[in-house]
Amino acid sequence: MDNEFRLANAGRIDRDRPIPFVFDGTEYLGYAGDTLASALLANGVHQVSRGVHSCRPRGILASGVTEPCALVQVEEPFDEPTLAATTVEVCAGLRARGLSGKGALTSRPDPARYDTMYAHADVLVVGGGPTGLLAALTAARAGARVMLLDDQSELGGDLLAETAPLEGRPPIAWVSGVCAELAGCQDVTVLPRTTAFGYYDDNYVVACERRTDHLGTAAPERTSRQRMWCIRARAVVLATGAHERSVAFSDNDRPGVMLAAAARTYLHRYGVLPGRRVVVFTTNDGAYQAAIDLAGAGVPVTALADARPEVPDDLAKACAAADIEVLAGHVVAGTRGDARISGACLAELRDGRLQGHREVDCDTVLVSGGWNPAVHLFSQAGGGLRYDSQLAAFVPARARQRVFVGGAARGAVTLADCLADGARIGAQASRTVGLSADAAPMPAVLQRTPTPSTALWLVPDPSGDYRRHYVDLARDATVADIVRATDAGLRSVEHVKRYTTVGTGHEQGKTSGVLATGVVATILGVDPAELGTTTFRPPYTPVTFAALAGTDRGALHDPVRVTALHDWHVAAGAMFENVGQWKRPWYYPRPGEDMAAAVWRECVAARRSVAMMDASTLGKIDVQGRDAAEFLDRVYTTMMSTLRVGRIRYGLMCRADGMVFDDGTVIRLADNHFLLTTTTGNAAAVLDWLEEWLQTEWPHLRVYLTSVTEHWSTVALVGPRSRTVLRRLAGDLALDNASFPFMAWRDATLAGTTARVCRISFSGELAFEINVPWRHAQRIWTELCDAGADLGITPYGTETMHVLRAEKGYPIIGQDTDGTVTPQDLGLDWAVSKKKRDFIGKRSFSRPDTARGDRKHLVGLLPVDPDLLLPEGCQLVADAELPAPPVPMLGHVTSSYRSPALGRTFALALVEAGRHRVGRRIHAVVDDRPVPVIVTDPVFYDKEGARRDG
Amino acid sequence: MLIECPWCGPRDETEFHYGGQAHVSYPDDPSVLTDEQWARYLFYRDNPQGRFAERWCHGSACRRWFNAVRDTRTHQIVATYRTGESAPVT
């Protein structure tokens, strides 16, 4: 029968909105406002899962985020693994199944949206129970900008399960009144279904809002499913409540064992009876009300075992009136049953021993081992804890940040104390942010002084068998496991945690952490205060990666940078390569061509006729100012101050340790105006590097640096016929060698577009780099294509660029170097000024290590087999036979290609004393086999440099 | 964590990057230094437990370098000040 455990008229579920759902293949009926756990209990389903290691049946212990064992895999509307049934709201289309500990990730892409909000608050209140509500109300009335977060679907906290009147009304009526007033305040944001899970320095709190999960398949498509809130608050109020804990007794894991307060929540908030016949086991006053309320709802409560030798009079009387037998100084020693509990064993606990065992029939055992203040966020914020022996719990002590803790979160037990706390700390928080605040008046509430609880962690077992006294139901860890840890000599709870895995489950020990401390203390015979707790780390509750990522996924995960010519490249069928964040054309295959064939064709065009490349991604830095030339002399190894306006010079930058950092060209535009280029991937790093020296070492130099990478598009026009093509567009610009020599630049108008043309070559061929404003790139590119069509002008990509430069022995900084390579190692001594008194790196060139003769040099390699393409990165050794390890390494291959110009393969490599080995045979290790290669000069093609002038 | 940029005011730590020990100046004339002295400039830095003057750069905003005195035990930043100024606290 549907909902046979559901009361007719109780609870806050919406009976006009029934929601069918499927669990473990069976269809059930729930209602809007139900959790999966409450709906299952309403239908008499207690067993949800099995123990992760023990495979023992497991039920529903709790009613919220502390649930250790009722784990499910949600299969519809969207796969989500390892969720507690107590935190899943029943929603349209919900289908779930029970899990034994481990869920499965989906292989479907997540269609939902996630986003992030950044917010500032004067007073951030975490927790919307009585304490938090009154704190928020007080701060709001003081005019503070308030944010109130609560993890439940509706505000009220424990008041949702409270029956005692507040201001003479049902508590929920008071909650509604406060919520209505808060809703009317201009600067107050109230977020239900929002869990604050991380508390960082300077009152930075991160929370996750579940916006559409409760709507299931009815969720609007365009609304984000979950939202991260990153909140910076001037003051924080923590009203996070407390978590009830269990006691370790034999077979305390059977379905039917439930925390007492959870039972009360199921009864009052969801109108669900946890069972038909109940035994209660408590160490404190709290569980009495659950027993009395259940009896009032018609459920026989067979016995209430209170571990304390004396029970409070008023509670004893109330129980007598409800026909509940109270057994002082008694415990539940064990349970029996098949899957679900069918009975419990009661015993008297005297002087640490059990006596007078008595079996009773029941289908439910309600336990309360005491309350742990939810100090997670306080502790994350750097707050210290102390052990309160009256409460048998750890409570907040000194705070490190501007944070105020109140209510059950600081150990308050009664509703009156919680309300008083809320009003007090709401006013305190408001005052610390400069507002004058009066505490909101306290609602009238029944006062009762609680009697202290007893610290009972573990029910002794006469036979000494503790293998079924469960401490952590999520990890299936028992008292026996903890005994094994302490027997092994472990004393710290942090060590015991790692040895036993207690507290490492999905709920991170919310029900087991302090219990484990108590059990260790009992075993070792010490006070729990000496042991403390394990560390509370974010996140407080599990958070999906999708929520953390927000909108930063897919194409937005990392920005993609494209040049002004990108659309042309795509239309031309280019294959792309990622260079940093840039998409660069890699090669342009024609129909039927593979990469090798395309690159071969592109290389031949560049060497024999004319080819063009989009070089716009080169980093470009504009340098201006009175001291620009002096500055460049200091940061480049090359002399730059002697460069004439109109000319270009190659430049090499080193770090202070003498290692090559970047290279590029320097153009002198005017006396105090230069333009530098950097390697594509290093543009930002070079600008940062130059700024650092300017600001921290040479602030007196008048120099201004501006990134202009995306101001200028650059087209490299390469090949013996490049001058012919350019002449067709260049009007009266003289292009002959005498008028426009190598390493010079000219302003020009090309086909009506203003351009700066540089004679720079990265291929050894006659070449021009044409720079135009970004927006004119398409036009100049197309004009060049048309102008060179009859000469077979060929677009080429980065792979061909690499082959052409490697044939000339030009290193790529970052590919042929790795931060341990000097200019001299690269054979670039010619680019290191001997005249300058100093520049960054100069002093290091004479350090003993940098001046060694056997450093690794950049050399060429020719495999003896001309068809063998060496893998880049492969290791180089001396001999054909590999000696026993460790094998002495000579170096490694840094670049390796097939060369159309050479008609064979070749490589560049860093080789120990490489320049002294030129002409000698060494070996490259390919697939664990040494193959012979000949060491050569790194320049393979046109050593005389005859081709650069066309 | 908030870091007080001397130019922009308090900003989130993610806007900044770290630059090592402060007040280690580039030598006036490296050529007159011994190898040992040059190696000390290049490679040797203090690593105290407690207050430490260090360089930070507000890279995501004003792009300015500045100095901060930070307690390496608590990460608390005791003071920040502009490049060229001496530490207001020790």
Ligand SMILES: [Zn+2]
């Ligand atoms: Zn700044």
